Amino acid sequence: MRREATDFAHVRHMRSENPKMRERDLAHMLELSEAEFIAAFCGHGVRRVDVRFDDIFKGLAEVGEVLALTRNESAVHEKPGVYDKFIPGKGAAMMLGEDIDMRMFPSVWKHGFAVEKPQDDGSVKKSLQFFDAHGDAVHKIHTRDATDMAAWDALVESLIAVDQDPGLLEDVTPREVHERVPADPARAPELRTRWQAMNDTHDFFGLLRDMKLHRLDALGMAGDELAWKLEADAVTAMMERASQSGLPIMCFVGSKGCIQIHTGPVSKIATMGPWINVMDPGFHLHLRTDHIVEVWAVRKPCEAGHVTSVEAYDANGDLIIQFFGKRKEGLDELVDWRGLVEGLPRAASSQPALEPA
Structure with missing residues (x-):
């Protein structure tokens, strides 16, 4: 109406x-x-x-x-x-251009x-x-x-649509609030076994769905060899170190219907109040650091070894942003990226992670 x-x-x-x-x-x-x-x-x-x-x-x-x-x-x-390089799909579509790289959910x-x-x-x-x-x-x-x-x-x-009268054609619907059910710690061994058996990082979404786990609960149950908590300012530290070294990274930001990806180095890092910004000619990022409540380093097995990400979450437990090292499909990640993540400030409760065998 x-x-x-x-x-x-x-x-x-x-x-x-x-x-x-x-x-x-x-x-x-x-x-x-x-x-x-x-x-x-x-x-x-x-x-x-x-x-x-x-x-x-x-x-x-x-x-x-x-x-x-x-x-x-x-x-x-x-x-x-x-x-x-648009690839259509009913459930998920992709844009695989050199600069504009996206995963989209048409529904x-x-x-x-x-x-x-x-x-x-x-x-x-x-x-x-x-x-x-x-x-x-x-x-x-x-x-x-x-x-x-x-x-x-x-x-x-x-x-152009036929109806051009002001207002939406359908009322907006309130977003459902899903109560987060506490995870059962007794399921941690099953989670670790299934996690370590993955050979594709995309299998992680199916694992969470099958086990009915919130992403943050899974990270907390996985053990420090697979996921370890970082200090809240670790994202800023990571961006600054990547800028100083010229290390190419991947940055993922998503709405509910689209995930947009930058791949390459980041150079001009600027802080303005609570915002940390990348202001490069080919990429702008604006990130509210005061919204970051938890940051995790996460390892996921893949065919070539494992892939390490840095993930930031807000007060609702929603994923704000993800970072990876630049990586070609089928190859192991950059050693320099792995070393950068290993050197980020860890939260006091997180022990040094063990290098997987």
């Missing part, structure tokens, strides 16, 4: 009164989801688009360089590049909008923005100076 038209006018008035505020922050102030906020502007610089997933990503290959943006509550991941993408935002210099900033059933942003695509605007406009026109 759509909100009353007077509400839409109020939302647009609030935008005009606060031109510098981010849409997400304004939506929060108005007690709206971001999707509801954007939908209030249909007919006023915003047009609803049909979320025809395969058509969107096949069409994007023709527009040239754009900016891909995926975020969650605590991290924003931005990559310029071309949407090429989560519910609302889409083409947004045009006039700038102070007279130009117009254009984007495609997608949201889930709860009204939270899944993924955004912004034009850049190098974008083929004719191809962009043609793609947008091909996606």
Whole structure:
């Protein structure tokens, strides 16, 4: 059910009164989801688009360089590049381009909008923005100076929905809160046995599902040879050391419907208040370090040995961000990355991890 038209006018008035505020922050102030906020502007610089997933990503290959943006509550991941090497899939789709590397879950993408935002210099900033059933942003695509605007406009026109009235076509649904059931410590031997038997890191998700374990409970039960807790500032230390050494890393940030990946070195690291930022030409990352409650180093077996990750979690136990060393499929990870993780500050309760046999 759509909100009353007077509400839409109020939302647009609030935008005009606060031109510098981010849409997400304004939506929060108005007690709206971001999707509801954007939908209030249909007919006023915003047009609803049909979320025809395969058509969107096949069409994007023709527009040239754009900016891909995926975020969650605590991290924003931005990559310029071309949407090429799209691999469709109903359950999961992939973008395997040199710069834009993503894993996407099409069923989560519910609302889409083409947004045009006039700038102070007279130009117009254009984007495609997608949201889930709860009204939270899944993924955004912004034009850049190098974008083929004719191809962009043609793609947008091909996606325009029939209904362009303000408001969402469906009400947002509250996100379910799942009570975390305490794990049974007696299951730790089974967990370790199954964990050590993995030969593909992706098997970890199935292991958690089969054993009905929260990710953090599994890390705590695994033993220090497989997972050990780090100090809360270990992510900052890792990023700074990677920057100083030039070590290429992989950085994963996910919304509920998209995981975006950077692979390569990070150079310009800047701290601003609670945020730590990567400000390189080919990669921007903005991470709220004050949201990080737990950090873990995690080892998962693979065909070539094992893969080590650094994982940060928030107060709800949700994964904020993951880091790996750059690695080609089928090969063992970089020795320098492994050494960097081994040298990160450990939490007082975590013992030195043993090198697997």
